[in-house]
Amino acid sequence: RSLYSFATALGVGMLVMVLSWLVKYRDGFSWSDPQLQFNWHPLLMVTGLVFLYGQSILIYRTGRNATKKRLKVTHALLHLSAFILAVIGLKAAFDSHNYAKPPKPNLYTLHSWFGLVAVIIFTGQFVFGFVSFLFPGLSRTLRAAFLPVHVATGIATFTLCVVTALVGITEKTIWTLGSKYQDLPSEGVMVNFIGLFIAFWGILVLYLVND
Amino acid sequence: RSLYSFATALGVGMLVMVLSWLVKYRDGFSWSDPQLQFNWHPLLMVTGLVFLYGQSILIYRTGRNATKKRLKVTHALLHLSAFILAVIGLKAAFDSHNYAKPPKPNLYTLHSWFGLVAVIIFTGQFVFGFVSFLFPGLSRTLRAAFLPVHVATGIATFTLCVVTALVGITEKTIWTLGSKYQDLPSEGVMVNFIGLFIAFWGILVLYLVND
Numbered sequence: 001r002s003l004y005s006f007a008t009a010l011g012v013g014m015l016v017m018v019l020s021w022l023v024k025y026r027d028g029f030s031w032s033d034p035q036l037q038f039n040w041h042p043l044l045m046v047t048g049l050v051f052l053y054g055q056s057i058l059i060y061r062t063g064r065n066a067t068k069k070r071l072k073v074t075h076a077l078l079h080l081s082a083f084i085l086a087v088i089g090l091k092a093a094f095d096s097h098n099y100a101k102p103p104k105p106n107l108y109t110l111h112s113w114f115g116l117v118a119v120i121i122f123t124g125q126f127v128f129g130f131v132s133f134l135f136p137g138l139s140r141t142l143r144a145a146f147l148p149v150h151v152a153t154g155i156a157t158f159t160l161c162v163v164t165a166l167v168g169i170t171e172k173t174i175w176t177l178g179s180k181y182q183d184l185p186s187e188g189v190m191v192n193f194i195g196l197f198i199a200f201w202g203i204l205v206l207y208l209v210n211d
Numbered sequence: 212r213s214l215y216s217f218a219t220a221l222g223v224g225m226l227v228m229v230l231s232w233l234v235k236y237r238d239g240f241s242w243s244d245p246q247l248q249f250n251w252h253p254l255l256m257v258t259g260l261v262f263l264y265g266q267s268i269l270i271y272r273t274g275r276n277a278t279k280k281r282l283k284v285t286h287a288l289l290h291l292s293a294f295i296l297a298v299i300g301l302k303a304a305f306d307s308h309n310y311a312k313p314p315k316p317n318l319y320t321l322h323s324w325f326g327l328v329a330v331i332i333f334t335g336q337f338v339f340g341f342v343s344f345l346f347p348g349l350s351r352t353l354r355a356a357f358l359p360v361h362v363a364t365g366i367a368t369f370t371l372c373v374v375t376a377l378v379g380i381t382e383k384t385i386w387t388l389g390s391k392y393q394d395l396p397s398e399g400v401m402v403n404f405i406g407l408f409i410a411f412w413g414i415l416v417l418y419l420v421n422d
């Protein structure tokens with residue numbers, strides 16, 4: 001469907017913008033300098049828990065001509081990739097606090113609480129989804145009973161990931177730009193547009209999954 | 212329904228917490244001192260566009276024994292109250308920028324962009340909803356065609372209001388607490404819990420409206 005192609009283009013645009021922001025304004029990536037290690041966090045979280053997560057939800061709607069088995073495997077693999085990126089992205093955030101001088105505490109913001117809840121539910125979904133629908137697989141009736149729960153929880157958690165990402169970019173922007181944000185420097189404009197793209201991507205995925 | 216009563220209790224708890232936060236930690240309210248005038252903004256936005264907006268959406272689900280006409284009028288009156296509170300709440304935010312010394316610019320944050328979009332769509336919904344369903348009222352067929360659009364737009368905009376409020380409290384907290392937020396002082400804990408309550412209220416409203 002053409003709206004799906006449009007959504008994917010928007011999602012890719014979102015990723016390109018996040019990457020450009022981090023390279024151009026936030027000095028790029030490193031795994032040894034805590035300040036730059038942090039930059040992996042937004043990139044990997046948005047790629048995994050916002051983009052791939054959304055793609056995986058949409059696959060049942062767009063891949064109607066593939067076999068059910070193939071769709072399930074793709075859905076599981078996309079979620080697995082999202083999960084791996086999320087774990088590395090979280091490690092980057094925690095490291096950037098623990099190895100900062102002086103170290104910063106962890107898990108004190110609303111953003112980090114939302115993020116933790118989202119990742120825990122996501123992990124649960126993966127385990128329960130895998131066991132129920134792929135291997136070993138529940139009986140037909142149990143599967144049918146569990147499916148609506150799986151779908152509703154999956155969609156709610158996707159929404160929570162989008163919200164978490166939006167709160168996260170706001171945090172980071174205020175911490176780094178401070179009162180310079182007021183003059184809307186080019187970095188501020190860029191970050192606001194990243195926020196609009198993330199929100200728009202989220203709305204499109206939710207719209208497509210409900211239609 | 213008992214889940215509805217629980218949701219309402221949660222919503223009232225949310226409002227009480229917002230009020231306590233502003234009185235206890237943010238020095239309360241005033242309409243002459245720009246710093247304190249700002250405090251009306253979170254209180255009125257959450258009361259109007261998060262609490263009353265949600266109540267108004269739920270009224271069709273809970274008030275099943277009232278006449279359709281009565282439900283529509285209540286729905287419209289609740290939205291009208293939400294709209295009035297939102298306008299005063301926005302005025303408080305703009306005044307607090309314009310009358311600060313030195314004045315601060317307006318509409319530079321992602322939060323304010325989301326907020327502006329939400330209020331504009333909300334106003335449009337109100338006007339179109341009023342004209343279509345209450346007075347003068349469209350023909351039966353046009354009404355039936357417009358209803359799904361009205362419902363979908365209304366739910367999406369409610370979600371946007373919840374997101375905007377969450378981003379807003381994060382902004383305010385980082386600006387006022389700065390790096391003290393790291394030590395999770397009692398104000399930080401309170402604000403994080405306000406965020407959890409707002410999110411939980413949003414989830415319950417969306418769940419109830421879909422069931």
Ligand code: HEM
Nearest residue numbers: 042045049093094106107109112115116161165168169172
């Ligand atoms: C779904 C996406 C995301 C999730 C699940 C998530 C989750 C988390 C978690 C659990 C932490 C706590 C790490 C610690 O305490 O050491 C954290 C920290 C942080 N994240 Fe994210 N994050 C996401 C996206 C983003 C994005 C897009 C940004 C944008 C820059 C961001 C910015 C931050 C910042 C600045 C911190 C450090 C301060 C804090 O703990 O809040 N996050 N994130």
Ligand code: HEM
Nearest residue numbers: 057060061072076079122125126129130133134151154155
């Ligand atoms: C974190 C992991 C997962 C999340 C967040 C998730 C989320 C979702 C969501 C939101 C849907 C609804 C899609 C739609 O209605 O088009 C869905 C459908 C489904 N998922 Fe998952 N899922 C996960 C893992 C899995 C796994 C591992 C399996 C195992 C194969 C699986 C099997 C299914 C099936 C069979 C459907 C139903 C498709 C249909 O017939 O409509 N999911 N999932």
Ligand code: HEM
Nearest residue numbers: 253256260304305317318320323326327372376379380383
């Ligand atoms: C649905 C709810 C909300 C909407 C629609 C909304 C909308 C807006 C708008 C349009 C502005 C721009 C005012 C200006 O530029 O002068 C603004 C400013 C602001 N709002 Fe909200 N707001 C909401 C809730 C909240 C909440 C709950 C807080 C929590 C404290 C908050 C904190 C702020 C702050 C700190 C500003 C000034 C900085 C800025 O422009 O972002 N808002 N809001």
Ligand code: HEM
Nearest residue numbers: 268271272283287290333336337340341344345362365366
């Ligand atoms: C005077 C103005 C309005 C009138 C007369 C009106 C009328 C209606 C009607 C007839 C319904 C259908 C309820 C049903 O499902 O049986 C409805 C639902 C809804 N309206 Fe309005 N509306 C008005 C304003 C608004 C406004 C301003 C909003 C929000 C921006 C809004 C949001 C909604 C939502 C979210 C629903 C879905 C509720 C549900 O599914 O139960 N309405 N409205």
Ligand SMILES: O=C1O[C@H]([C@@H](O)CO)C(O)=C1O
Nearest residue numbers: 035038093096097104172175
């Ligand atoms: O993890 C964090 O990243 C920013 C900044 O220190 C790194 O650029 C910040 O304030 C955090 O708490």
